[in-house]
C-alpha cells in the first residue's frame with residue numbers, strides 16, 4: 001500500500017504538468033506559455049473583441065495619444081490589437097499602411113502592459129517579382145524562396161528584419177512580450193503570392209516550417225505563438241489541407257468577410273469547423289478577421305456577428321482597420337457611425353470581452 005502511495009505522490013507533478021497545455025514551441029518563454037494558457041482559459045469565458053491598428057489611427061485622426069475609435073464608441077479598448085508588418089522586410093520605417101514600426105512597438109508594449117493581447121500580420125512583398133503581396137503573376141514565388149531556391153537568401157533577409165522587430169518587443173524589465181504571429185494568411189484563396197493556386201500544399205507547408213524554425217532555431221525567438229488562418233472555408237477537409245503541423249501552430253482561425261444574407265450561415269459553418277479542429281488539437285480558436293460594410297448594415301454587430309458566434313468557444317473575433325481618410329472602408333464603428341448603438345449593445349453583452357473585462361480577471365502572466 002505504502003509503495004503505491006509514494007509512487008502516486010511522486011507522479012503527481014507529472015500529472016499536473018500533463019494537464020497544463022503548452023504551446024507548440026518546446027522552448028516557449030514563460031510569458032508565451034502563460035499567454036497560450038490564458039487564451040485557452042479566456043475562450044471558455046467569453047469572446048474577445050479585436051481591432052486592427054486600433055491605437056494608431058481611426059476615422060479622421062492619426063497618432064493621437066490614448067485614442068481609439070472603439071473606445072470613442074463604447075468607452076473601452078479592444079482586448080486584442082492587430083498590427084501589420086508589411087514593408088518591414090524592405091527596411092522601411094513605416095508599414096504599407098503608413099504606420100511607423102517604432103510606434104507599433106510602443107503600442108504593442110502599451111497593450112501588453114494594459115493586459116491586452118497583440119497579433120501581428122505580414123503582407124510581405126513578393127520576393128521574386130518585387131511586386132506587392134497581391135502580385136500573383138508567378139507561381140514560382142514560394143518555390144523560389146525555399147532553401148535552394150534563387151530567392152532564398154533574399155527571403156532570409158526579410159526574416160532577419162522580422163526577427164529584429166520581434167526581438168525588440170520587450171518590457172522595461174527586458175522581458176520579451178509574447179505576441180501572435182499570423183503570416184501567410186488567407187492561403188485558401190489565390191490573391192496573395194502564397195495562395196492556393198500559386199503553390200502546392202507541400203511548398204506552403206515547407207514555407208511555414210522553414211520560417212518558424214529559422215525564427216526559433218537560428219534567431220532564438222521563443223516568445224511568438226503562431227496563428228494559422230485560412231480564408232473562407234467551405235469544408236473541414238480543405239481547412240487542414242495546408243496545415244503545417246501541430247509542432248508549429250498554436251491558434252487555428254480563418255478570415256471571413258461579408259454582410260449579405262448568407263454571411264451568418266457561412267460564418268457559423270466556418271466556426272464549427274475551426275472550433276472542432278481546435279478542440280481536437282488542444283489549440284486556440286479565433287475568427288482572425290471578420291467584417292462587413294457596417295455602414296449598410298448596423299445590425300451586423302448584434303444579429304449577425306454576436307448571435308452567430310455566441311454558442312461557440314472562440315477566443316476572439318478581430319475586425320480590420322479604420323483608415324483615417326477613407327471612412328467608407330472602416331470595419332469598426334467610430335463616433336457618430338450609425339452602427340454605434342448596436343456596437344454598444346455588443347459591448348454590453350456578457351459574452352463579449354474587452355480590455356476592462358480581462359483586466360478584471362487578473363490573470364497571472
Ligand code: BMA
Nearest residue numbers: 084086096097123320321323
Ligand atoms: C487590406 C487593406 C489594405 C491594407 C492591407 C494590409 O485588407 O486594408 O488597405 O494595406 O489590408 O493591412
